[in-house]
Amino acid sequence: MEEHFYSNGEITVVWKPKLCEHAGICVKLLPKVYNPKARPWIQPENATSDELRNQVSKCPSGALSIKE
Template sequence: MEIIKEYSNGEVTVVWKPKLCEHAGICVKMLPEVYNPKEKPWIKVENASTEALKNQIDQCPSGALGYY
């Protein structure tokens, strides 16, 4: 069964599919205030604007990150 995690800021919901993640690190490099693999939860959507989140997610090479 596929694991899917969702994190919402009220405007946008970030969807993370761990099985697809290639650990390219683009998310951490672009928005380190949002993505911190050492913390739980590792995605803190409240630390960036909806526009910044969408822009970063569009750069995810594996498709592990999405939004709606």
């Protein structure tokens, strides 16, 4: 399965586009990190690692995960 990796230098957000349901929870909780109009659309350096872990844990589809 295709995966994309976005690191803040401490942890890495892993995105699996085929699992994504586009619920928008990521954009609502951390709009400075997740911007569908930007490239790259995930910019984890704009949040703390704890903020990222908290948000990723709420992803309903499992498309987002954390790699320590």
